[in-house]
Amino acid sequence: MIEYRDVDKVYDKDLKALSNINIKIKPGEFVSIVGQSGTGKSTLLKLLTREEFPTAGRVIFYDIDLGELSKKELPFHRRRIGVIFQDFKLLPARTTYENVAFALEVSGKSSDEIKKNVPQILDIVGLGNKFNSYPRELSGGEQQRVAIARSLVHHPEVLIADEPTGNLDIINTWEIIDLLLKINKLGTTVVLATHDKETVDRISRRVIAIDDGRVIRDQEQGKYML
Amino acid sequence: MDASFHRAIKAGLKNFVRNGWLSIATTSVIGLTLFITSILLGLLFVSSYVLGEIQDKISVSVYFKTNASQEKIDEVKKDLEIMPEVKKVEYTSRDDALMMLREKYQNNEVIVESLREIRENPLEASLSILVYDPSKYESIENKLIAGKYKDLISKMDYSDHRGEIERLNKIIKSIKKVGFLIILTLVAVSVLVTFNSIRLTMYTYRAEVEIMRLVGASNWFVRLPFITEGILYGLFAALLVSVCWYPLASYLAPFFVSSGLQLDLVELLNQNFIYVLGIEISGGVLMGAVSSFIAIRRYLRA
Numbered sequence: 295m296i297e298y299r300d301v302d303k304v305y306d307k308d309l310k311a312l313s314n315i316n317i318k319i320k321p322g323e324f325v326s327i328v329g330q331s332g333t334g335k336s337t338l339l340k341l342l343t344r345e346e347f348p349t350a351g352r353v354i355f356y357d358i359d360l361g362e363l364s365k366k367e368l369p370f371h372r373r374r375i376g377v378i379f380q381d382f383k384l385l386p387a388r389t390t391y392e393n394v395a396f397a398l399e400v401s402g403k404s405s406d407e408i409k410k411n412v413p414q415i416l417d418i419v420g421l422g423n424k425f426n427s428y429p430r431e432l433s434g435g436e437q438q439r440v441a442i443a444r445s446l447v448h449h450p451e452v453l454i455a456d457e458p459t460g461n462l463d464i465i466n467t468w469e470i471i472d473l474l475l476k477i478n479k480l481g482t483t484v485v486l487a488t489h490d491k492e493t494v495d496r497i498s499r500r501v502i503a504i505d506d507g508r509v510i511r512d513q514e515q516g517k518y519m520l
Numbered sequence: 521m522d523a524s525f526h527r528a529i530k531a532g533l534k535n536f537v538r539n540g541w542l543s544i545a546t547t548s549v550i551g552l553t554l555f556i557t558s559i560l561l562g563l564l565f566v567s568s569y570v571l572g573e574i575q576d577k578i579s580v581s582v583y584f585k586t587n588a589s590q591e592k593i594d595e596v597k598k599d600l601e602i603m604p605e606v607k608k609v610e611y612t613s614r615d616d617a618l619m620m621l622r623e624k625y626q627n628n629e630v631i632v633e634s635l636r637e638i639r640e641n642p643l644e645a646s647l648s649i650l651v652y653d654p655s656k657y658e659s660i661e662n663k664l665i666a667g668k669y670k671d672l673i674s675k676m677d678y679s680d681h682r683g684e685i686e687r688l689n690k691i692i693k694s695i696k697k698v699g700f701l702i703i704l705t706l707v708a709v710s711v712l713v714t715f716n717s718i719r720l721t722m723y724t725y726r727a728e729v730e731i732m733r734l735v736g737a738s739n740w741f742v743r744l745p746f747i748t749e750g751i752l753y754g755l756f757a758a759l760l761v762s763v764c765w766y767p768l769a770s771y772l773a774p775f776f777v778s779s780g781l782q783l784d785l786v787e788l789l790n791q792n793f794i795y796v797l798g799i800e801i802s803g804g805v806l807m808g809a810v811s812s813f814i815a816i817r818r819y820l821r822a
């Protein structure tokens with residue numbers, strides 16, 4: 295269970311990025327966060343990965359108050375969350391396989407474990423035949439799949455997707471969204487931030503609309519409405 | 521954690537090689553610091569050694585009147601030997617003194633002849649006293665002259681090196697003072713240079729570092745490659761400097777010999793090379809590791 299309790303976030307003195315946010319997300323949900331540019335969607339997600347601290351209120355992640363995470367615990371918290379971005383954030387000098395293996399390497403997994411896990415995950419995201427390609431040799435959709443594979447390799451409880459289709463054409467967008475729905479079906483909670491109306495309308499799952507740092511609507515089976 | 525340790529070390533090595541000239545420059549600066557530090561420490565060592573040698577040569581000799589009995593002299597000797605500040609007492613009998621005199625002047629006809637002419641040995645028996653701390657001579661002298669033995673004693677005689685000792689002490693003090701400042705400055709400079717090299721590497725790898733943290737790398741995992749890199753700078757610098765000691769020692773050795781010091785620099789280096797190497801390596805590695813540690817701190821916030 296993820297819970298935002300009375301959360302405010304202020305970056306600069308006058309600029310309130312988030313005000314009085316109260317959201318509960320149950321395990322296994324697929325939630326879309328929608329809203330115009332600069333309304334605070336990314337900020338909302340960064341509170342979950344603990345890249346940012348709330349100015350007021352609390353963010354609870356499976357009974358853990360994220361404000362109380364120690365430096366030591368933070369890496370372990372991050373392994374419980376997969377994250378993907380609009381710009382993929384792949385390492386250009388590494389192949390598909392290496393980019394995914396990297397996530398396991400940094401957490402000290404053995405070579406055997408890596409050899410077993412990485413091909414499995416790459417098969418799930420449909421890149422079974424692109425192990426040795428470098429990011430520049432892949433389409434945007436394929437690059438985002440690599441990023442998804444990397445985010446899943448720790449078997450996270452939650453997948454956070456911040457504008458994952460922002461750089462993709464319509465077909466690739468749909469393939470990625472389908473993949474996210476498939477991952478969700480396998481049990482992973484998905485939190486998707488986007489301002490792509492068509493995407494949200496077609497997913498037809500819970501939608502939380504944000505405007506100017508406030509939740510203005512929260513509907514099951516919602517549509518993109520601002 | 522074994523696997524990640526291994527990987528981090530490998531990554532550090534790779535950074536070191538990839539940085540090329542930057543690595544060489546950083547290594548040189550650390551090397552220079554180690555070198556000058558060691559020279560100053562070496563100077564300190566040599567001057568302390570010389571001081572010790574000279575102090576060992578200071579002694580005071582007590583001469584006994586020719587009518588002093590052997591028992592009395594033995595008593596004085598024993599009394600002196602139980603004093604804690606006395607290192608050694610050496611007895612020279614009247615006969616020994618005469619023999620030494622003869623030996624010394626065996627080529628001088630006049631003296632040999634006049635010594636033969638005198639029937640009775642005119643020389644006095646003596647005790648040569650060596651103490652641990654040269655400043656203690658005075659009290660011993662006072663004790664002997666003022667004490668119960670004063671009737672036995674004809675005179676006391678210093679082989680004096682006090683001027684030299686004073687000068688050496690001054691040199692040692694100034695090496696300590698100036699050297700400390702130089703060392704401190706140099707260490708600060710090398711830490712800064714190493715710090716900057718590491719920061720430059722980190723800048724190159726900032727995307728990687730960001731992703732590492734994103735996918736849940738522990739702080740130590742992020743740090744280790746860069747600390748390895750810093751340690752490598754220090755390690756290579758230490759090896760470089762240690763190797764340089766041999767030519768330097770053989771170059772300087774003749775000066776030491778010609779100045780009459782019983783100090784074979786090359787031999788000394790041979791005997792202590794493990795320690796020298798150990799000290800250079802610890803110094804270099806410490807500087808490298810500390811600079812990297814500081815350089816990374818910024819990147820590991822949040």
Ligand SMILES: Nc1ncnc2c1ncn2[C@@H]1O[C@H](COP(=O)(O)OP(=O)(O)OP(=O)(O)O)[C@@H](O)[C@H]1O
Binds near residue numbers: 306309329332334338
């Ligand atoms: N690190 C930061 N420092 C200061 N202000 C920030 C920072 N990050 C975001 N902001 C500000 O906070 C507000 C919300 O930003 P946020 O990135 O959360 O919006 P968003 O909804 O994700 O926008 P977009 O759809 O364009 O990605 C914006 O006004 C932004 O300028």
Ligand SMILES: [Mg+2]
Binds near residue numbers: 336
């Ligand atoms: Mg955003």
